[in-house]
Amino acid sequence: MRPRLSVRLLASTLLAAVLAAGPALAQTKELLTIDLPGDPATLDPHLQWNTDSYSVYRNIFDNLVTRNAEGEIVPQIATGWTQDDDTTLTFTIRDDVAFHDGTSLTAEDVAYSINRIIDPDLNSPQLSQFNQIERAEAIDPTTVRITTKSPYPALLAQLVKLSIVPKAYVEAVGDEEFNLKPMGSGPYKLTAWRKGVETELEAFADYWGGQPPFERVLFRAVPDVSTRIADLKTGQADLIRDVPPDQASSVDGASGVKLLSVPTERVGYLYINAQAGPTEDVRVRQAIAYALDRQTLIDALLEGYASPVNILGAPPIFGYTDQIEGYPYDPDKARALLQEAGAEGATLEFLTSPSYNQAMVQAIQQMLQDVGLDVSISSSDQATFLKRRQGDPENAGSLAIGAWSCACQDADGIIFPLFRTGSIWAKYSNPAFDEAVDAARSTLDEAKRKAEYETAYQILREDVPGLGLYQVYALYGASERLQWQPTANESMFVMDMSWSE
């Protein structure tokens, strides 16, 4: 009767499906497939600032300078630079660089790219990283001069992220079209962008830096991490980003794939409100520092994929210091400090959003409750969380965790926005600290800058408006055949990857 027919139908459908799936799995390895958690929001490199856009478009464009495997700033399009005075930097650039349409890249394009991103009319979300630049001018076809508003030591670190776009092309097609069909001088050119599905790049044969390693690169948007891992294990993806530590073992043990991990410049930290609530008392903030067992957090929740830090900053940043003593795990001392402050049983509000590791939030809550604080977790969506966290101190909760990276590897991009009086993140104010970070941002003298940051970190150690917890490791899953050394700034340059023989 009916059911038998439908069973037979189902069986034959499944069989057909299985047969159809066969050939799709056997693909030539001239193609590199990378699973990202999301689709690039924009591919105009002067617009969106998110990791998915960034992972793709940095392969289409070149920058003036870049970082080498050791993390040092080295020339890319630039061949060299001289500091004319405190606010002027002159770059000489290569004369053998071509855009994907064959036109050559000149100083005009470099100046245009810088002036474009700081133009208020573009509304670039990245503006804050470049708004210390006053203007850029092309002196001759291979010389560009950049003027900053004041001495700006982080300029080179920021320029690592400034993509050079072709002036003539952008002006001819307009901003909207350029975003859909971006063109640069990088090792790969865009061939197709199927929104929400995948972005396809093809090797640029005339790339000045040599032959790119793969004929084609496919970036796919796969939001669910279990699915990304399944894609990797079945060979449908060669590289996947954002493997959470608790899933690392499922990649590490599997055959044909390997786990890549790298210590990054990103630092996991706890924010403590120094301007409102029970944590306004510095003893309560110090008690919190004594109550946290960082090594346990790292071992139990991050599977060891992190290293403890004593300051709010990780070793790859300029200004990192190992001269500051950390707070040891000492719950008795924490209880004593709380008693002294009369804050036993005080209620602390712990702000969080689904973007953060909830197990970490709960573990910290537990550790603080163990020393006699009453911690309540308020979870909201990311936009609401940011609104409160960046808003007025009275409403900014007592605690929150975060993982900070400025992608500039400089303390200026971390503790200045987090703690400088007047910054939206700061629920803290200390003139001595402000003086140190202001001084460090307005001199080009590296020794002096290092000294100022050490002073600043010493003040933060005493005041505890925030607490560095650990250096975050970036985890990737990769095919065993893929050769690649991930970097501290979490960039994904396909040029650095290759198949092993």
Added chain:
Amino acid sequence: MLRYIVNRLLQAVIAIFGVLTIVFVVMHLSGDPTLLLVPQDASAEVIANLRRQLGFDRPIGVQYLDYLGDLLRLDFGTSVVQRVPVSQIVAARVPYTIELAAGALAVALGLGIPIGVVMATRRGGWIERGLTAVVVTGQSVPTFLSGILLIAIFGVLLRWLPTSGTGSISALVMPSIALGSVSMATFARMTRIAILDELGKDYVRAATARGMRMDQTILRHVLRNASIPLITITALEIGNLLAGAVIIETVFAWPGIGLLAIQSIQARDFLVVQMIVLLISVVYVLTSVLADLIYGFVDPRIRLMR
């Protein structure tokens, strides 16, 4: 009949307007996308400038009227996150969701109705018990779990089907089964109940008395009479499938409007969210109006009554 349809459509317009207003207010009250767009180290001044440029500093009432005005001119605006017209963004994703919903509906109807018929006609046997287990499983396993289980078994272990992606029939199989299984259970239950209802009626006894075989009676008469509630269910299930697509599309990286909705809500891309909500409400309303019309074709009594 015409008046009835016009009435229904008027109600629908009011309902959609209400939905849009609620979504607009809820989304705008809980923060705007500016904070999510800028890098962490942005200063208050930069954020305020960007917010002004994007127009989010205006009173919510003004923004709302502005939005309605644009909507009347069928201008859905430009996404502040992607900087592309919203209609383009959504239109690119709709075919994927239609494909997935069609696949899921095929699974739901193709399995659900036969299972329901068998359960109604083979009561008490081991077949019914086995099928009950299938139905209960389909109904109670949440789609995100069944999706991941399917990937683990057929994708990773057996390697029969691709674990994610689109573009081939084989890629459609697992998401359709995962999404359609809940509806399948609903159809099976409803079919069983509807048929049992009909089996007790006089015309069935009359047909049996005339010497008709049971399976013929069911095929020729009972199924047709039992189909009225099934049409209502189908209309409702299309709505449920769209809702379920939000989860299934995320699990299988299926680039439809469900996944787009999630991403746009997280990014606070208001205009995209609002257009998706508009689209889904229109589909909901149209399917239920359509269901009413189809009753008329299936059952002449309803047609004549109006």
